[in-house]
Amino acid sequence: MNGASPAAQQEVTLLELVDRVLNKGVVLTGDVTLSVADVDLVYVGLRVLLASVGTLEQLESSPQ
Amino acid sequence: MTAPARPPGQAESGSGWYVYGVVPATETPEGLFDGVDGVGGGTVRLITAGQLAAIATDVPLAEFGEAAIAENLRDPAWLERGVRAHEAVLQAALAALPVVPFRFGTIYRGEDHVREMLSEQERLTDALDRVRGRVELGVKGFLSPVALESEPSGEEDAMSAGRRYLVEKQRDRQLADEREALKARWAEESHRRLAAVAEGATANPVQSREISGRDEEMFLNGAYLVATEREPQFRAVLAELGRELGASGALYELTGPWPPYNFVEDPA
Numbered sequence: 001m002n003g004a005s006p007a008a009q010q011e012v013t014l015l016e017l018v019d020r021v022l023n024k025g026v027v028l029t030g031d032v033t034l035s036v037a038d039v040d041l042v043y044v045g046l047r048v049l050l051a052s053v054g055t056l057e058q059l060e061s062s063p064q
Numbered sequence: 065m066t067a068p069a070r071p072p073g074q075a076e077s078g079s080g081w082y083v084y085g086v087v088p089a090t091e092t093p094e095g096l097f098d099g100v101d102g103v104g105g106g107t108v109r110l111i112t113a114g115q116l117a118a119i120a121t122d123v124p125l126a127e128f129g130e131a132a133i134a135e136n137l138r139d140p141a142w143l144e145r146g147v148r149a150h151e152a153v154l155q156a157a158l159a160a161l162p163v164v165p166f167r168f169g170t171i172y173r174g175e176d177h178v179r180e181m182l183s184e185q186e187r188l189t190d191a192l193d194r195v196r197g198r199v200e201l202g203v204k205g206f207l208s209p210v211a212l213e214s215e216p217s218g219e220e221d222a223m224s225a226g227r228r229y230l231v232e233k234q235r236d237r238q239l240a241d242e243r244e245a246l247k248a249r250w251a252e253e254s255h256r257r258l259a260a261v262a263e264g265a266t267a268n269p270v271q272s273r274e275i276s277g278r279d280e281e282m283f284l285n286g287a288y289l290v291a292t293e294r295e296p297q298f299r300a301v302l303a304e305l306g307r308e309l310g311a312s313g314a315l316y317e318l319t320g321p322w323p324p325y326n327f328v329e330d331p332a
Contacts (some may be wrong), residue, residue: 015275
């Protein structure tokens with residue numbers, strides 16, 4: 001997808017961020033801490049989101 | 065510090081301190097976070113204990129309590145605002161001094177709890193020393209779809225349809241094996257040469273095409289801790305790889321500098 005739409009590129013950048021901000025960094029047990037299950041859910045949500053962006057693009061770019 | 069039990073569905077009241085990361089207390093310049101919005105739109109300030117300072121924002125527990133945050137994470141708009149604010153605050157710190165980033169969503173109920181955390185965590189001081197004068201750079205390597213595309217040999221024309229199907233099937237399988245071998249070789253070589261000019265290196269799992277949002281297959285998802293003065297050298301090695309392996313269909317993408325997210329957890 002070399003001609004990815006700006007919207008799609010933004011999602012990828014968000015994913016790049018999520019990959020670091022939610023997955024890496026020092027993990028401490030604060031009074032409130034995200035559980036691994038919560039973080040996994042984020043990924044499931046993002047995958048659905050990204051998959052639907054991809055599908056939309058294919059639909060838009062496919063010749064009629 | 066256990067939260068009092070509360071009936072499900074009822075939002076917590078009060079506020080807590082969202083902590084982004086830790087910096088050396090004595091080196092923080094005035095006005096470091098001027099004009100930078102924290103998570104939830106709050107102000108960013110420092111909470112100090114001894115040599116360390118936590119970068120923190122006062123947040124309402126109705127939004128950032130345990131149940132609320134788990135719920136809010138499912139809202140892509142909320143998540144995006146949150147992670148972008150987290151990153152922006154850390155970037156502001158990174159511009160001026162060494163910083164040890166925390167994972168998103170680390171919250172303490174009171175300032176005293178934050179200070180307690182700072183004084184108990186000797187590893188935070190060690191981590192600060194480790195990342196001082198260094199930045200994290202990300203390098204992704206992609207295999208262009210045109211690499212290794214086979215030319216029909218021309219013999220197929222003379223074959224029966226069934227025979228041709230089998231030959232093509234076999235060639236596809238062989239090609240897939242070659243691509244996997246090529247990706248493994250490139251990943252190893254790229255990572256080795258980049259790691260040689262870095263103070264730390266980690267190869268993270270590659271992302272699927274669905275996640276990366278690209279047609280090319282990813283063969284490298286590396287993070288490198290690079291001394292500031294060696295950054296030009298690191299970029300030169302990457303450019304060299306791009307020229308050498310680029311001729312065969314490798315593409316590289318550089319991101320960063322990042323706060324050293326990949327290099328602050330317990331070193332081996």
